[in-house]
Amino acid sequence: MAQNLDALRLALQHSPDNAPLLVLFADGCLDEGLVEEAEQTFQRVLQNDPAHADARLGLAHVALLQGKTSQAAVRAEQIIADTPACAAAFILLARIHITEGDLPKAKAMYDQGIALNRSLADPGIEKDLHGVKPSEDDGAGRKRAAITSGGSYMESAKDKEDDDDGHPRGGAAFDLGLAEMEKPKLNFAGVGGMEALKEEIRMKIIYPLQHAELFKAYDKKVGGGVLLYGPPGCGKTLISKATAGEIKANFIAIGLHQIIDMWIGNSEKNMHEVFELARRNAPSILFFDEIDALAADRRDLRQSAGRNIINSFLMEMDGSESDNDGVLILGATNAPWHIDSAFRRPGRFDRTLFVPPPDEGGRAAIIEVMAQKKPIAELDPRALAKKTDGFSGADLKAVFDLATEEVLNQAMKTGKVIPLTTKDLIKAAGRHQATTKAWFESAKNYAMYSNQSGFYDDVLKHLGLMKR
Template sequence: MDESTVASLRAALEATPENASLRAVLLRALAGLGRVDEALELLGSRAPEDFPSKDDRVAIAELLLAGESPARAVQFADTGTPEGLIVQARAYLELDARDEAQRAYREAVLRNPTLEDVALKARLTERVRTIDQTGETGAGPRLKVIANDDTDETEVDRLLQPEVRTVTFADVGGLDGIKRQIEKRIILPFQKPSLFRRFRKKVGGGILLYGPPGCGKTLLARATAGQCGATFLNVAISDILDMYIGESERKLHAVFERARASTPAVMFFDELEALAGKRRFSREGTSSKLVSQFLSEMDGFAQNNRGVLILGATNVPWALDPAFRRPGRFDRVLFVPPPDREARAAILERLLEDRPIAGRVDVSTLARKTSGFSGADLEQLVESAVDEAIEASLAAGAEVPVTDAHLKVALADTRPTTLEWLTTARNYARFANEGGQYDEVLTFLRKHGKG
C-alpha cells in the first residue's frame, strides 16, 4: 500500500473517527509499511471492544506484539479463534508465562493444524536459566542459557561449548548400499512426515547396526541424524549404568523422556550389548531389570515414541537379548561390513585431505593393498605415515610432506583388526543363524572368499 492510499485513509478516518473498520484498515496499512510507532499512536488507548471484527482484533494484537506490548496483545487476541490463540501464545511467551503459551499453542494447532509453527514450538519447549557469571548473586553480568532438554546445573559448561558440526552422508566414505537403505527406510519418513501419516506409517522405531569394530557405525548414526535434521543424542554407557539399584533404570527412562521432548530425535546407543545383553536366570538380577526397562521404553506403551528413532550399534549381535529383535524394537538390522576397495580409496582420500602431500599419492594402489582394513585401521595407517613425515621434518629442519614411501612404511606396520571378528561371525553365521539373521554376513564372507 502506497503513501497516497494511506493519506486517503487518514483523511477518511478524520471525517468519521468512530469508524472502527476504517481505523483497523489504516492500522494494518501502517504496520505493513513498518510504521509501528505511528500505528500504535493511532490505536491509542482503545479497547478490544471498540473493534467488532475478530480478524481486526487479531491484526491489532500482532501490531501490539511488534510494539512490545504483549499484555495488551493478549487482550486483543482473545477472540476464541485459532489465529488469536497463536498470537496469544507468542504474547504469553514474551511475558514469561510459558504454561499459558503452551496451552494456547496446543489449542490453536489442534483446531487448525496449518498454523503449526516449528520455530515457535521450539521456543515453547526450551528451558531457560540465568547464570551469574561473577559468582555473586545479583551482581555483574548475567548470562541466559537455553536448553531443549532436562539439563541440570552440572551441565552448564557443556551447553556453553560451541555447537558440534553437523555430520552428513557426505562425511562418510563408502557404505553406499547402507546409505541407500537408510535413506529409504529412515530419512524419508522424517523428511516427509505428512505423506507417511497419510499412509498411517509410523515415523521412528529401532535400527540395529552391527559389524566389525572401527567400520563407521557411530559415524553412520551421527550422519543419519544430520540427514534427518534431527536432534542427535549419543547415549554413553556411563550415562546409564549406576552401582545403585534402580538408578540405571531411572537414568534410562530420563534419556528416553529427553528424546521424546526433542522430536524429531535420534538416540544412539553404542556398545549396545552392555545395556541389552541376554537375560539369564542368575544372580545378575539388576542387569535383567535394566533390559526389561529398555524393552518397555522401546515399546512406548506408557509414552509416545513417535518421531524418536533409536539406533543401536554392537560388535557382538549374538550377545543381545533376543527380545530386542522382535517387531517394534530393533526390527531393522543392517550389517556394516569392512569397506570395499572403492570405499577404502574414498576414506584414504578424505583422511589425506588438508595435509602436506608430495605430489599425488597413489591411493588406488594403497586401497588394493589394504583389503580387510576397517575405517579405523586406515586412519591408523595415515596417522603412522604422518608421524613418519613429522620425524623427517624435524630431522631436516624443514617441512617434509607425506609421500608414498611414508605410507609404505606405515602399511608394513599396520594389520587389519577385522579378521578376528569375521572369524567369530562366520561361526555364528554357519551354526547359529536362526531366521537368517546373519545372512548378510554369509554373503559378505562368500563374496570375499572367507566363507
C-alpha cells in the first residue's frame, strides 16, 4: 500500500486539485495509519468544494480515529441532514454509537444504513450488535423518524404521545448523563506552569466570585462567560477544572453528545436543561469543550436545525428570562475563528483568554508532574524543557510515552524494571514534532488579516509580531 501512496503522491503533483484523486489518497493514508495526513488531504478537498460528501465523511472517520467521538457524531449527523441517502454516514454513526456504548441507537443507525445500501453490511458491526433488539426505536423509547427530502427529521403524530411512564417523549425525563457533576479536588497547585494564565483567571474569574457581596453592592452579577482558545493539548480543560477547584464550585462538563439530538426540538431542550442544572447548583462552572461545534458561525450553516441550537445557546446565556447569577460559563476551542460573532458580544463570552503552549519554565514544571509516577533514575527537567520548544502538555505526554515504550522493550527482554533517564526523554523528544506549529500557521493568518477588534492580539504577541 505504501507504494500505491507514493504513486498517488506523484499523480497529485501533476493534478493537485483533483478531488477524486485526493479522496483516494486520503483513504490510503487512513489505511496506513497516517491520520494527520489524511485529515489535511480531506480538508484540501473541502477548501474547493465544501459540500463534498466523501471528504466530509472522511473527516468524520478521522475524528473517530482520533477519539473525538462527539465531533465525529456531529459531522456524521450533518451529512445525514444534508444527504439523507448517504448510507455510509449511517454506518459510521452506528460505529460511533457502539464506541459510546449506546447499542440500541447503533442498531437503529445500522439498520437505516443497510436499508439504503446492503453492500455496506459490516460483519464486525453485526457481531457487536448481535442480540440487540431490532430497532423499532432508537434506544430512548421513540419511534424512528421519517427523513424528509430536505434532510430534516419529522416526528409522526404517534411519536408525540406520552411514554408509558407518563413523561412526554423528548421531555424532561431524558438523561443527559450528568451524574458526574462534582466539586473538583484539582486546583492550581496541581497544574504545572501556566502562571500568567492562572493570574489572569484569578483577576477575571476567581476574585469576583470570592467577593460576590461587593459585586452585588454595585448591582453587578457574578458569573458570565469566558472563552478559552489556543492550540490543542495546552490544558484548556485542565485549567477549567482547576478553576472550579480553586473556588470550590460545582463543575459541569458538557460534551456535544449531551446536547445534539437528531429529533427536532430536543437539542434546544437539552441546552435549556443543562443551564437549569447549573442555575440550581450555583455557584457552578458550566464547561463546554469544542464549543465551536455548538456556537458555529450561523452563516456557515445551511440547515435551520443548527441555527436553532445556536439561537437557543445565545438565549440561555443572556436572554430576558435567563438568570445566570453565580453561573460561570467556560468555553474551550481550538478554532475561535469558526465561532459566531454574536457569542463575543458583552454579556456572553465577553472575556477571552489565550491559552498558549507552556514556556520553558512551564514545560519544566509539567515534566516534573508527569515524572512523578514513572520509574526514573535521574531527571533534569530544564534540560528536557530546552529541547521541547513549542511543545504542548499533550506533546510532552507523547514524549514520555515514546520513551517509556522504548525502555519497556528492553525491560521485557530482561524481565527487570529499567528506569527512564533524561537521555531517554531527550531522544524521544527528537522523534516527536510539536503539534502546535500547524495551529499557529492557521491562527497567524486570522490574527494578521481578521483582527479588526483586536481579538487575536495575544496570538500576535506570542508570535513576536506585536509588542507586549
